[in-house]
Amino acid sequence: MRLPGRVRYTVIMSTYDPKLIESKWQKRWLDENLFAASDQMPRKKMYVLDMFPYPSGDGLHVGHVKIYTASDIVARYLRMKGFNVLHPTGWDAFGLPTENTAIKKGIQPAVLTAQNITRFREQMQRMGFSYDWNREVNTTDPQYYKWTQWIFLQLFRMGLAYQATIPINWCPSCKTGLANEEVIDGKCERCGTPVEEKPMRQWMLRITKYADQLLEGLGGLDWPKFVLDLQHNWIGRSEGAEIIFTLDQAGKDLPVFTTRADTLFGATYVVLSPNHPVVGEITTPEQQDAVQAYLKEAQKQVQLNSESEKEKTGVFTGAYAINPANNKKVPIWVADYVLMSYGAGAIMAVPAHDVRDFEFATKYKLPVEQVIVPETAAGETHLPYVEEGILINSPGFDGLGGAEARKAVVRKLQLSKKAKVSVQYKLRDWVFSRQRYWGEPIPVIHCEKCGVVPVPEKDLPVELPAVDKYEPTGTGESPLAAIEEWVNVKCPTCPRIGRRETNTMPQWAGSSWYWLRYVSPNYTPAFADPAIMQKWLPVDIYVGGSEHAVLHLLYARFWQRVLHDANLVPHSEPFKRFRAVGLVIGEDGQKMSKSRGNVINPDEMADKVGVDALRIYEMFMGPFEASVAWNINGMKGSRRFLDRTWDLIVKHAPTAVDRKDQVEDEEVELLLHQTIRRVSESTENFKFNTAISSLMEFLNVLEKKPSLTMQTLQPFVLMLAPYAPHISEELWEQLGHTQSLAYEAWPAVNQKLLARATVTVPVQVNGRVRGELQFDPGISEEEVIKRARELPNVQKHLTGKALVKTVYVPDRLLNFVVK
């Protein structure tokens, strides 16, 4: 029975019982569909997104809770600030761990995924996250991956998806190819197995075409600097020149790439990568055996993935090249410190001005010719000298320096077509196919006559067939290849029978556009409703792990740009503001892992202290972006804070008066407004730890007061609400409200009151604090000095000394400088 107005209808519980109130409010939020976002845009929009989870069999991790609590706090705060908030979630459910578990347990991946999702959903709902559950998406749902496939076909039509047989990173344990971004230290990102190089037919996405755009786009993003740097370095743009050496005998061109054209006269030899196509044809008969032996050795080295610190090795080909700058004949060597995959696969070696070339030249007794001297220092230069400087021994260019010299050299050679400006990137095209079962089928059909034919749009999605055996074959073929009735299909453009593509997409595909799907998750004519995209996009605040700094966050930006170029989405960048979470470390200071046995389970913690205390603790334990070790006592402290909050409100609720204009206690009122200001600013800046400490300070003062008004109790509960929503809803009800506080107005700061507040100002003598003064802001300097001189301890330090200077910062500080 609920009665209106100020009559209290709940029995006030004497002690805080989290379990009881958590289930009560979670049920009510869901029943009332309280957090459904309206497409009608009654108010200004905010799209608050966190990285949707991979629903693994391990269940929710305390790291998930940290990310999702943060985005939940921001979403709840913004709702109270009057924004129309879109805060959705879903499941990034394709991928290897599920497939591997499925194989081990003998369950279909789809079935296992459904189980995991159910568990994850329950766990996430238990944490009180205010998601709009009507918008849940699932990357493994055919109605979802229909559009993942559709987007792939757009990429294909735009020439951005292509097949190539190239040596790729092959993980022998996962039995699939990997993207460059998935190889860490020469090992598989997922399982740690050293990767092998294996030439295979692959689907590739031409992300390199977007290298410059992806680089420039970083400039407008409010992202952590380290993530911007990471992407910047990963793209690895470097400006230089392609310089054409000439093969001595054949007269053929041999282009090399350099960023230091100014050192061209110091090039004393040329080095080819072992994989360079001309190696075989230029090697002289005398050197044939030595070169062949070296190539074999180098091949092995790649497979061993030897440490980068290894000593440089190489072999002379017997051939020579002509340096176009001075027509000098220089020997051509082969060495594996030159990579085929970067630049021209060949370099001009300038041992005097490059550490690697110097090391190599020293070992093989190749000539070193200095052509750069430091601008300032006189005398002998220590080689290798890699800094910029003034050119010497470079006829026609002596005396020039740095960029000017580089330009001049390139310009001169350009006249005879022996050089051109060139830009190189470290970024490689994205290896987009996987030889595994549990992924989106790549929607193309191979026809003997027609070649690669895209599956017609009306036939999408190409559904994953149910299979008995989804173990990877290890042959480079996906298990799908074994299902004849699925593979063999009529060619869409001719009467022949073609074969379906049996490779699947990588785990990253579904997450490369999911934020677009949330705006209209059930829309059937397209991947998203264009009108609604205009309303919600872009994502205003994105929260997630930094482990995706170059993977997901780069792929997502790439797809967004492609779709933008095709006029399919309104913005070129998907995520305006991104905040990266810091790891939650085990109590032993080590990364949490099952094998170490230091994993903290959020459900267990919630059982112990309640969900709200868990949320408060995870936000309070340290700065959001920092890695902090778990501390069980710290979590109990968060619970203590909520216990005391509960006691305070329950104690005052029956007697608190509602005084519209004035609070009875000046100290309380001042602190209230300071707290509102601090909590608001801290929340907006992701400084959740200091927001909570401000609330704690406020509570510490309130506890000492014999009586409090509604004008104090209500804002306190409202400010706590984004952080600890269940207890806050309950206390709000006990303060006489019948509606949820989720859409109550966030308390407003009384700026005038804060400006009028008495200030406490330290008085220093020679920079050391000797006393303090309290006064109303704005009083004159003379008055402050006069009163400061009256302080006994200040007097003591002034007597017998000559006053040199007085520094007064109004309302902040007074400093007497004496001698």
Next chain:
RNA sequence: GCCGAGGUGGCGGAACUGGUUUACGCGCACGACUCAAAAUCGUGUGGUCGCAAGGCCGUGAGGGUUCGAGUCCCUCCCUCGGCACCA
């Protein structure tokens, strides 16, 4: 090696554009309640000298700028994250 972030009590961490270092929490000590313990509440808690008032020293090390430096500048040490023969 290169790029980036950071070194503040016993611990996690606060500190606005240079202005009272150590807020808040944990831990610890003592006290109250209790037969006792736990829980809870109260008081204290950087080091050092002092009965006290108060003094001196303290933000990785050393130097500098300044009336005043955790914050700015230079040199160095250490930790963490990333890249790594990218020409």
